[in-house]
Amino acid sequence: MNRTFVDSENTEFNEKVVSIKRVTKVVKGGRHMRFSVLIVVGDGKGRVGAGIGKAVEIPEAIRKAKEDAMKKLVTVPVDENGTIPHDNYGRFGSATVLLKKAPDGTGVIAGGPARSVIEMAGIKNIRTKSLGSNNKQNVVLATIAGLSELKTPEEVAKLRGKTVEELYK
Numbered sequence: 001m002n003r004t005f006v007d008s009e010n011t012e013f014n015e016k017v018v019s020i021k022r023v024t025k026v027v028k029g030g031r032h033m034r035f036s037v038l039i040v041v042g043d044g045k046g047r048v049g050a051g052i053g054k055a056v057e058i059p060e061a062i063r064k065a066k067e068d069a070m071k072k073l074v075t076v077p078v079d080e081n082g083t084i085p086h087d088n089y090g091r092f093g094s095a096t097v098l099l100k101k102a103p104d105g106t107g108v109i110a111g112g113p114a115r116s117v118i119e120m121a122g123i124k125n126i127r128t129k130s131l132g133s134n135n136k137q138n139v140v141l142a143t144i145a146g147l148s149e150l151k152t153p154e155e156v157a158k159l160r161g162k163t164v165e166e167l168y169k
Helices: 058-071 112-121 136-148 153-160
Strands: 002-006 012-027 030-042 047-055 088-092 095-101 126-132
Touching: 012 047, 012 058, 012 112, 012 136, 030 058, 030 112, 030 136, 047 058, 047 112, 047 136, 088 136, 095 136, 112 126, 112 136
Parallel strands: none
Antiparallel strands: 002 012, 012 030, 030 047, 088 095, 095 126
């Protein structure tokens, strides 16, 4: 389920519902049912976030998850080929996601939860492999963690006090 909305800064964001789970709390009077929703939002230009919302009704849970995701936006550096600047691992809980740079024309090679994050970020060429846990929530958060750790060559050169040309020697 993909939807588009505009935030307060007039940036157009898309949202994708990754999972909807019915969760139950057993109380003295019986079972208390709620819905837990995992959503990924992104503008397709390098900004992406994920959020979780819980409520008695699904639309309310989706609204809460979207608000949560908007608070947790990260910026991802995407180069001119529509890929990431370097390979990286993202880790969250026992889930690990390998993110590999890919040449132009490769497309998005990723499993379900990681694919939604990558598509919402606007990355066009990447290879990923989900390692460890295949829990959707942890895989999404591991992918975002890996993408948020990426640095452009300019940032690395500045940290080391060198020029970009000196890095490639």
